[in-house]
Amino acid sequence: MTKPSPPPSLSPATSGIFPLAADEKDPHASSSFPLDPSPSVSAATSAPFSDPVRFAMHDKAEDEALFLPRSAHLDRSRDTLTARPPVAILGAGWFGRALCQRLHQAGYTVHVGRRRPTAAGEGVAGGSFPLPVLPTTYFDAIESARVIFLTIPHRAHPAFVVDYAAALAGKILVDVSNPDEDLPRRSPSPGGGPRRGGSVPWRQPAYSIAEQLAQALPQTQVVKAFNTLSAYQLEHDIGGPSPQVLVCTDYAEAQREIMNIVRTLGYTPVDAGTLRMARDTESINFRFFPGWWGAVTFTVFLFLIFFLYDLVALHLLPGANNSSHQFSDLPYRTIGKVMASTALVLLASTNLAGVTANLWQLAHRTAQRPFPAWLANWLAARKALGLLAFMLVVFHVITSAMLTNGPAFALAGAQVANAQGSLLLATLGVILYGILCVTSIPGVGSALSWTEWRFIQSTCGWWALALVTAHSFILRLPQWQDHSYYHRNMPPLSILTFIPAALTLFLKVVLLLPPVAEYLEMIQNGR
Ligand SMILES: NC(=O)c1ccc[n+]([C@@H]2O[C@H](COP(=O)([O-])OP(=O)(O)OC[C@H]3O[C@@H](n4cnc5c(N)ncnc54)[C@H](OP(=O)(O)O)[C@@H]3O)[C@@H](O)[C@H]2O)c1
Ligand code: HEM
Structure with a gap:
């Protein structure tokens, strides 16, 4: 429900004593992206004391297997709440693995691309943090999905785009990377970002990592998202309060698709604007009590x-x-x-x-x-x-x-x-x-x-x-x-x-x- 907005005579700037700091969300602003309950879910809300989503998914099989892992209760073939397209993850470091687990638990078919997919001690059962799926090559992973999460260090991006630009044409590439340090951002060019085409302007502090990727991959819809979540949150936050995931991109369709994935993972997607806004979202992790x-x-x-x-x-x-x-x-x-x-x-x-x-x-x-x-x-x-x-x-x-x-x-x-x-x-x-x-x-x-x-x-x-x-x-x-x-x-x-x-x-x-x-x-x- 939308909160009533302040009456015009009350100036929010002057009325509160400990009001929210300017950079925080106004508690009275309605959420831009409330969870839209599907018809089946909203029908269930009329039942008192019921959790609507759980109500919608409830079936006899669930009653009989109460102690199965949560994901095991869901019959994916009948899961009509949201379509879950196959997705790919490139790089199986801490973040790639945590994201893989989370997507897998949410019912996605995940293809993980690794530089050396057959490395000893890895795969479904091995390693200290095993992947729930068998890894494959970057090329195979890219080919098997339209949405690809790039979870490698940004220093590896220049070599990556040279090798995989053609394969990534027409795909949605989600860049999760963060810079190593908060670079002072110069005022951008009048065009609002690096021009497409031409040589790759890597390491230009005026631009975000995501913008530089977008320039190097003109055939690919680059999205900046998930970089403000930690691998630990991805792994452990299930069922807790829902953190926001800021999504920036120049492509409306790609934005809808990624925001939908964010939602199905249990997070709150926030439309953070065009890819230019990645300059801000990439510096969020460097903030240390701003305004204090x-x-x-x-x-x-x-x-x-x-x-x-x-x-x-x-x-x-x-x-x-x-x-x-x-x-x-x-x-x-x-x-x-x-x-x-x-x-x-x-x-x-x-x-x-x-x-x-x-x-x-x-x-x-x-x-x-x-x-x-x-x-x-x-x-x-x-x-x-x-x-x-x-x-x-x-x-x-x-x-x-x-x-x-x-x-x-x-x-x-x-x-x-x-x-x-x-x-x-x-x-x-x-x-x-x-x-x-x-x-x-x-x-x-x-x-x-x-x-x-x-x-x-x-x-x-x-x-x-x-x-x-x-x-x-x-x-x-x-x-x-x-x-x-x-x-x-x-x-x-x-x-x-x-x-x-x-x-x-x-x-x-x-x-x-x-x-x-x-x-x-x-x-x-x-x-
Ligand atoms: N860790 C976090 O909490 C966190 C949070 C937000 C964002 N991120 C971002 O997620 C990305 C991955 O972070 P991470 O913590 O998962 O790092 P990580 O544990 O060091 O893993 C990086 C993975 O990238 C792959 N890779 C490809 N080319 C590489 C190269 N040239 N050098 C090193 N690794 C290469 C490797 O996977 P394969 O061996 O499988 O090829 C490697 O395991 C980074 O861009 C980081 O900024 C991380
Ligand atoms: C927002 C809350 C409070 C404020 C701003 C406040 C402020 C003050 C101030 C300005 C003084 C005089 C200091 C001086 O002599 O230089 C004082 C003294 C004192 N206040 Fe408070 N106070 C607060 C709450 C409380 C509470 C809840 C208690 C106890 C129930 C308390 C107990 C005392 C006592 C015992 C003194 C005398 C201290 C002394 O002589 O050493 N105050 N307070």
Whole structure:
């Protein structure tokens, strides 16, 4: 079912607190390729508690042989869910073997081509990772199928195309290879890729491996797919969550055919565009937490600044060490407090990003104008900032739990009530932040309606910030009023971290004032 799209007045860029990072799938975008149930399968969905596919395949023979391997339950001659044409795999390394097993289990007739098909210890029964079929030569494998998976290292491609270009004419060749390193991609030629014909431009960093194959094999429909899956996933992922397989090609028919194979293997095919997009898909495996480095750097920076501040104010200044803060507190209590302070500012910054975006729209009297790069990056970093803050909060909660019976809580009367009230608010705030974190997981977020998701990410996010800001305020107000805590005029750190949180909440209240909120809504609706 397609999720309801956001109402026009709600700007997805500004509404969530820990929204999905820009490079992730929008949980509310409907899947481009939902599994189309065949008529027999969809009829079975009316039976409560039934697995539709299993229902469709259920027969008496299956009842009698419950402990046969899964593939043995399926009578291939009657398997009408999807036609399974013969396929060929060239190269029987780790990936080729794992793919062969998977295709074989899914009911395909697989022909495996090897450089030396009769190598000792190989074949159906031999080797540490035996093939389920007898290998043959490249030529025989190519001849026996229209869809051919090329599972050899890309360094072997130049020699391969020289020998097999003619045999591959009219076939679909699926390139699964990955480069050895992520080459910086130059801006491509105006034509969008290497021109067909002419000499093979191997090792041109501007082009993907798949584009170079396509140029060398002009009679062959080259498809880039499966390169983001590992051999291990192919071997072990059966029955688990369905990873996406990105499929890029310039040929619509080849794309349909490969996406169909992807689906029958239990994966989710994604139309990743033309073969030119292989430049991106080939670099995916080199990604290392993109979008997180800015947030991590900011977090470390804040932590170090706050730590140095507390170190000086509480421990290094003459007369700073006193009964409430001793140097022995440094490794645990001070670190815990600094983490809490960093977390509060990070959490405020996740909310402040959306508020700043709204203020920017108000200032420019339009929601159509793109945000400047710094604001767009800040908005995109909210999820990382929020999750990093939550990690620090976990540390803070543990240290606080360890120390609440210590000297900091040797309080009396009203102070005890204040402290306990503060902890209650903090606990409620942490629970709300936990819910925010969980719903920022794409799989969980996608199970929510837009209204539910927005309620959690926006409304709960604001309440969470209000609760934890109140926690810090109530707990620390007595200190702020006591001048013995201002060593050499340095205010307690808790005041410095309270200011951005309180300012963010104040700006939000301003934005909620009816005239401002109405004007903002008018702008966002394009009126
Ligand atoms: N392993 C993974 O998890 C993974 C994931 C995604 C993509 N891939 C891609 O899949 C391809 C194969 O990876 P792999 O891990 O299976 O590598 P591998 O274990 O080293 O196997 C490569 C196979 O390619 C064949 N081959 C043909 N010409 C070759 C040559 N000149 N030098 C070496 N081998 C040659 C050999 O098979 P025969 O002896 O049978 O001829 C060899 O066993 C690579 O392009 C890789 O980027 C691998
Ligand atoms: C998102 C959640 C939370 C945030 C952002 C947060 C933030 C803060 C801040 C800024 C302070 C003042 C630090 C200072 O004096 O410099 C503080 C202190 C404290 N918080 Fe939290 N807090 C959170 C959750 C909790 C929870 C769940 C508990 C325990 C149930 C807790 C217990 C305490 C305690 C005991 C102190 C005093 C620590 C001390 O004096 O050493 N906090 N917190």
